[in-house]
Amino acid sequence: MPMISHKGERMPASPIRKLTPFADKAKQDGKKVYHLNIGQPDIETPAGMLNAIKGIDFKVWAYTPSEGTLTYREKLTTYYNKLGYNIAADDILVTTGGSEAITIAMMTCLDSGDEVIIPEPFYANYNGFASQSDIVVKPILSHIENGFALPPISEFEKLITPKTKAIFICSPNNPTGYLYSKEELEALKELVLKYDLYLFSDEAYREFCYDGQTFTSPMHLEGLEQNVIVLDTVSKRYSACGARLGCLITKNKAVWTAALKFAQARLSPGMVEQIAGTAAVDTPDAYFEAVNKEYTNRRNTIVNALNKMEGVYCPNPGGAFYVVAKLPIDNADKFCQWMLERFSYHNQTVMMAPATGFYSTEGAGLNEVRMAYVLNIDDIKNAMICLEEALKVYPGRI
Incomplete structure (x- = not known):
């Protein structure tokens, strides 16, 4: 057999x-x-998303561009720029869920055998995505006693080798719920720049911050423009897990261009999902x-x-x-x-x-x-x- x-x-x-x-x-x-x-x-799920689907009137259920429709990407910029990301539609690559955004980012930025450092515990599927891409996860332990705060930068530095190409964070975090502070991210920024690493930022839970705490993205940190890759999804923000609609955002044009080739290989994200996603951006506060x-x-x-x-x-x-x-x-x-x-x-x-x-x-x-x-x-x-x-x-x- x-x-x-x-x-x-x-x-x-x-x-x-x-x-x-x-x-x-x-x-x-x-x-x-x-x-x-x-x-x-x-x-x-917001009524606007569902109504947009109900109101669809097309004669051919066609492919969309591999990077996503311009209509949806332009609409997304209004959401992200309201948050201070200062991006254009050409910085966005629409994906089939946040999962595909992660796998495309890994395949684009890391070769077989390269290493990515991830504070653990982390979203379990990161292990699976890394396995698919033949890359090596180097975990760095965070501890329940201090609420799973970001480990000391000195501990990150101990793990860096010539094979290290990226650090991967998720904030607010799945599975711990920990929200990284601006100070923690600033410290991480210095490390990323020192070793010229990519910083993957999973922001699926951006809208869910409690007790008056504010969300900081690596996109907000000056000087990281060529290093940051944001990975996002509509699944949690709009309670639309079944839509399987996400995106990869980067201002690094070499990364975006290479990522597009992986996107072209899988053809395109869904048309109906992007119609719903376009309407979702107008969801009221x-x-x-x-x-x-x-x-x-x-x-x-x-x-x-x-x-x-x-x-x-x-x-x-x-x-x-x-x-x-x-x-x-x-x-x-x-x-x-x-x-x-x-x-x-x-x-x-x-x-x-x-x-x-x-x-x-x-x-x-x-x-x-x-x-x-x-x-x-x-x-x-x-x-x-x-x-x-x-x-x-x-x-x-x-």
């Missing part, structure tokens, strides 16, 4: 989705499963204000509940809609599977993502889980009751 590739063998399974068969079985057995494992918001208020309440609910549980610690995140919590358990993978297979409280249970899959360092995150507070507050409260009861009886409690 033919063998699969070495790349296929080393491709990591998603910690977010790998337990789905156990959740499906739990539902078949009549249990209610609270899905805190995946960042699928229950917030309604009131939409985001209401969403921000809702997520703040959800965050407070889940963090307060977790920290009241015996042996549990959860830092209060500054953004996104995730928390990483440390639990009094022996093994997060075993615990999360046990919750779905063996446990129920009033015929209810909780699906979480074991944090081990968000680390690259062997053995890290063994007693941590990521939870997405994307459910309504009543469901979050019920899920936390289930979790607390489960921790009381889990055989591997420590």
